[in-house]
Amino acid sequence: xxxxxxxxxxxxxxxxxxxxxxxxxxxxxxxxxxxxxxxxxxxxxxxxxxxxxxxxxxxxxxxxxxxxxxxxxxxxxxxxxxxxxxxxxxxxxxxxxxxxxxxxxxxxxxxxxxxxxxxxxxxxxxxxxxxxxxxxxxxxxxxxxxxxxxxxxxxxxxxxxxxxxxxxxxxxxxxxxxxxxxxxxxxxxxxxxxxxxxxxxxxxxxxxxxxxxxxxxxxxxxxxxxxxxxxxxxxxxxxxxxxxxxxxxxxxxxxxxxxxxxxxxxxxxxxxxxxxxxxxxxxxxxxxxxxxxxxxxxxxxxxxxxxxxxxxxxxxxxxxxxxxxxxxxxxxxxxxxxxxxxxxxxxxxxxxxxxxxxxxxxxxxxxxxxxxxxxxxxxxxxxxxxxxxxxxxxxxxxxxxxxxxxxxxxxxxxxxxxxxxxxxxxxxxxxxxxxxxxxxxxxxxxxxxxxxxxxxxxxxxxxxxxxxxxxxxxxxxxxxxxxxxxxxxxxxxxxxxxxxxxxxxxxxxxxxxxxxxxxxxxxxxxxxxxx
Amino acid sequence: xxxxxxxxxxxxxxxxxxxxxxxxxxxxxxxxxxxxxxxxxxxxxxxxxxxxxxxxxxxxxxxxxxxxxxxxxxxxxxxxxxxxxxxxxxxxxxxxxxxxxxxxxxxxxxxxxxxxxxxxxxxxxxxxxxxxxxxxxxxxxxxxxxxxxxxxxxxxxxxxxxxxxxxxxxx
Ligand code: SF4
Numbered sequence: 001x002x003x004x005x006x007x008x009x010x011x012x013x014x015x016x017x018x019x020x021x022x023x024x025x026x027x028x029x030x031x032x033x034x035x036x037x038x039x040x041x042x043x044x045x046x047x048x049x050x051x052x053x054x055x056x057x058x059x060x061x062x063x064x065x066x067x068x069x070x071x072x073x074x075x076x077x078x079x080x081x082x083x084x085x086x087x088x089x090x091x092x093x094x095x096x097x098x099x100x101x102x103x104x105x106x107x108x109x110x111x112x113x114x115x116x117x118x119x120x121x122x123x124x125x126x127x128x129x130x131x132x133x134x135x136x137x138x139x140x141x142x143x144x145x146x147x148x149x150x151x152x153x154x155x156x157x158x159x160x161x162x163x164x165x166x167x168x169x170x171x172x173x174x175x176x177x178x179x180x181x182x183x184x185x186x187x188x189x190x191x192x193x194x195x196x197x198x199x200x201x202x203x204x205x206x207x208x209x210x211x212x213x214x215x216x217x218x219x220x221x222x223x224x225x226x227x228x229x230x231x232x233x234x235x236x237x238x239x240x241x242x243x244x245x246x247x248x249x250x251x252x253x254x255x256x257x258x259x260x261x262x263x264x265x266x267x268x269x270x271x272x273x274x275x276x277x278x279x280x281x282x283x284x285x286x287x288x289x290x291x292x293x294x295x296x297x298x299x300x301x302x303x304x305x306x307x308x309x310x311x312x313x314x315x316x317x318x319x320x321x322x323x324x325x326x327x328x329x330x331x332x333x334x335x336x337x338x339x340x341x342x343x344x345x346x347x348x349x350x351x352x353x354x355x356x357x358x359x360x361x362x363x364x365x366x367x368x369x370x371x372x373x374x375x376x377x378x379x380x381x382x383x384x385x386x387x388x389x390x391x392x393x394x395x396x397x398x399x400x401x402x403x404x405x406x407x408x409x410x411x412x413x414x415x416x417x418x419x420x421x422x423x424x425x426x427x428x429x430x431x432x433x434x435x436x437x438x439x440x441x442x443x444x445x446x447x448x449x450x451x452x453x454x455x456x457x458x459x460x461x462x463x464x465x466x467x468x469x470x471x472x473x474x475x476x477x478x479x480x481x482x483x484x485x486x487x488x489x490x491x492x493x494x495x496x497x498x499x500x501x502x503x504x505x506x507x508x509x510x511x512x513x514x515x516x517x518x519x520x521x522x523x524x525x526x527x528x529x530x531x
Numbered sequence: 532x533x534x535x536x537x538x539x540x541x542x543x544x545x546x547x548x549x550x551x552x553x554x555x556x557x558x559x560x561x562x563x564x565x566x567x568x569x570x571x572x573x574x575x576x577x578x579x580x581x582x583x584x585x586x587x588x589x590x591x592x593x594x595x596x597x598x599x600x601x602x603x604x605x606x607x608x609x610x611x612x613x614x615x616x617x618x619x620x621x622x623x624x625x626x627x628x629x630x631x632x633x634x635x636x637x638x639x640x641x642x643x644x645x646x647x648x649x650x651x652x653x654x655x656x657x658x659x660x661x662x663x664x665x666x667x668x669x670x671x672x673x674x675x676x677x678x679x680x681x682x683x684x685x686x687x688x689x690x691x692x693x694x695x696x697x698x699x700x701x702x
Contacts, residue, residue, distance in 0.1 A: 134629075134630045135630075136629035136630055136665065136666060137665055143665055143666070148665070149665075150664050150665065151663070151664060151665060152664065152665020152666070153665070154629060154665060154668075157632060157633070157636075158629040158630065158632045158633060159633060160633040160634065161630070181631065181634050182582060182583075182634055182638055184613035184614075185611075185613070186581045186583075186591050186594050186595050186611060187583070187591065188583050188586070188588050188591065189583050189584075189631060189634065209630055210585075210628065210630045210631050210634070211583070211585045211586070211625065211628050211630070211631065212628055212630055212666050213585055213626060213628055213661045213664075213666050213667050214661075214664045214665055214666030214667060215661075217664065217665070217666070218661065218662070218664055229660060230660055233587040233589070233659075233660050233661075233684075234587065235587060235588055236586070236587040236588045236589020236590070236591075236592060236685065237588055237589070237592060239589065280592070280595075293535060293538075293539060296599070296600050297538070297542065299596075299598075299599040299600065300542070300545065300599065300600050300601070302599070303596060303599050303600075303601050306596070310687075316593070316687060317589055317592065317685070319589070319684065352534075352538055353538070355534060356534045356535045356538055359532070359534065360535070525588060526588070527586065527587045527588050530628075
């Protein structure tokens, strides 16, 4: 792990160059502890160019309708620190220079903002191509504008979006395979368009947005408890971490801190979430190459932890355990002792299994060198979580300063560099072991005390930003409050929104039958990306 | 390879009465009832096509769990099929997002009669946390005729089995 947490030379140079662009030095301010700079719209594109030259990571963009103008925020991470750039455009002429020419990750995110607010990003290579919008609302309707009602103006039946302009590959023997939105297994919907020659994939294009449920819109007007509940349903497999991100952002806006015990409890819930999901993914990756033994063994371990979750937290997936001000669950002394035992058991079982898997040449044959995502590609995309860390990217929010309880724990972040399916499998295995160690530390160190603080209503206009390391990687969250404890704006950025394009890259040159295992090795959330 | 066999043997058969779940052997009871009902009404084989029409993916995780070694739902005659053309039952999860409405209707049309629709999970049953909006049609019954619902967010594997059993009773 490189030194990513302290301010240092590179960050200072980066900041001073951007500062020179800022509207006025007095406009430099902080949003819940994160640095923020105000820019004039015409400097928006230039700022991305500067950020790129400093290898800053582009982490997300979101907008807000402030009657008469749209405010746009963009989040960068450099040397483990976050910076938010902010600008505003007039509602009559909502245009901004695009960041997509400098950052591929900005491509879909900007199109999402365009579809939802009608802000045009000039210089975007796919400026006119819709992303989140299919045909459920008209070209001139923008659901996240405040004058658009949450109920919208839907037709009785929404037609399929059949004219999406997919890239076409042509030539002798090139054929096209359309897959989805409904897939063959028990899996979320999305569309994949393959161009192949024989067995080999020349090109893959994703078309997502099928499970867009209007989460950002229906968040508006909620109170904090109800927002946390919604956040826990952005992506069911990430329920604890999304609720955590939303609660941390709301708490930042309210100027509220949790008790130390609540921070530990949240950490325990998040690490348990990592364990059940990594076990599930490892099971599925084995299944996708026909290795039934691994599928059943990892699935068995997962089920045991799900049952423990139900016993300890009254919910197998730990939904609604993290609430504004703390947590709604607590662990008794005996519970902690029991959990320590199950951790020891899991570790022993994993050691057994991994020896068997390591010695299995057929598994090796399918995993090794399949679906390679090079460190350079991962860096260019700003890939997150196990997708990034299996391709040499060291970033992990848990190393950021002021992120309890991790700032009190001893954590080594595992990193691999091969970037293939095998690396993503091994990285999950190592992360499982890390999670076991973290859980043990937390159970050992967790102080006594209350787990829920009294809520404090934030002022109208109060904003909060938070970053949390979910099991898939960094989750970002932005909230703005209205009067009366109501949410005016909520934007959650699931790591899938960044990572999905990785799948398009890694599939090139691989055979069509390897798609399921390549897909599972990345395992993006459809719901988390579509919102 | 030897290690693999040793591990498999020492793990043993876990699929069983599973009194583990609830002391009253609920899973076994429900499972046997299911098996009997499927035996009588579907010649011992019930084919289910699952369709995620807009779920948060929580419901899928628990439907997946039905196939793990503890529940092993196939032993009761239930299997999940890849095509609606092979299905007796469509098990639909999530509120129906407007972007999935056409695909869901097509899958329904592709399912041969007689067919039944089970709306599984609170979202599918009543709209759940998302309800109806510019982006969501809400409950499945707003889009398709629904024969039965299974409550829960998400329904646990055991609740899913009980829900399917209740469905079979009313068919
Ligand atoms: S019922 Fe719950 S778990 Fe199922 S899709 Fe709805 S929110 Fe997700």
